[in-house]
Amino acid sequence: MSRSEILSWTSLGTTTSVVVFYVLMVFGWPDSVPDFSSNLFKIFFNVFWIAVIVEIIVEISESNRKVVKDERDYMIEGKGHKTGYSILVVGVMITLIHLFISNTIGTVVEEIGKVVNPMTVFHFLFLTLFIASAAKRVVMIYQYRKTS
Numbered sequence: 001m002s003r004s005e006i007l008s009w010t011s012l013g014t015t016t017s018v019v020v021f022y023v024l025m026v027f028g029w030p031d032s033v034p035d036f037s038s039n040l041f042k043i044f045f046n047v048f049w050i051a052v053i054v055e056i057i058v059e060i061s062e063s064n065r066k067v068v069k070d071e072r073d074y075m076i077e078g079k080g081h082k083t084g085y086s087i088l089v090v091g092v093m094i095t096l097i098h099l100f101i102s103n104t105i106g107t108v109v110e111e112i113g114k115v116v117n118p119m120t121v122f123h124f125l126f127l128t129l130f131i132a133s134a135a136k137r138v139v140m141i142y143q144y145r146k147t148s
Contacts (some may be wrong), residue, residue: 001144002144003058004047004069004073004076004140004144005140005144005145006054006058007055007142008080008140008141008144009135009137009141010051010052010054010055010058011051011055011133011137012134012141013047013048013050013051014048014051014052014055014129014139015133015137016047016134016136017045017047017048017051017128018048019127019131019134020044020132021041021044022039022043022126022127022130024037024040024041024125026027026123035045038045063094072147075084075143076140076143076144076147077140079139079140079143080136080137080139080140080143081136083135083136083139084088084132084133084135084136084139085132087128087131087132087135088128088129088132089127091124091129091131091132092124092125094124095121095124095125095128098121099121105144122128
């Protein structure tokens with residue numbers, strides 16, 4: 001397993017942990033589902049710290065000897081960036097269209113105007129950013145596994 005692939009795995013673990021923490025803290029656990037939030041929190045807390053430690057170890061060992069990236073690494077990074085960027089653009093476009101439609105209809109129907117909340121937009125964009133980052137890493141891991 002190459003260092004780039006290891007960093008992709010650890011970045012995916014860190015991103016997933018941050019998203020799970022964020023969703024649990026902001027939105028909470030649904031009442032209709034049995035409460036496993038404490039177990040889930042412990043699992044992803046451990047995943048987060050393991051991923052951070054592995055990233056630190058890889059960075060320390062990498063600083064001693066630099067790895068020269070070849071064309072394959074640049075192509076894999078390009079595919080990952082393309083996927084992440086596409087997801088991010090779609091999320092931003094959905095937000096802009098939602099704001100435009102809500103503001104336009106909200107002037108006519110006041111109940112719909114109350115749906116647009118700056119915090120809702122912030123949460124959606126925050127989650128879109130991290131989902132785009134996770135998708136980028138998933139594509140990179142897939143490409144590394146495919147070419148190995």
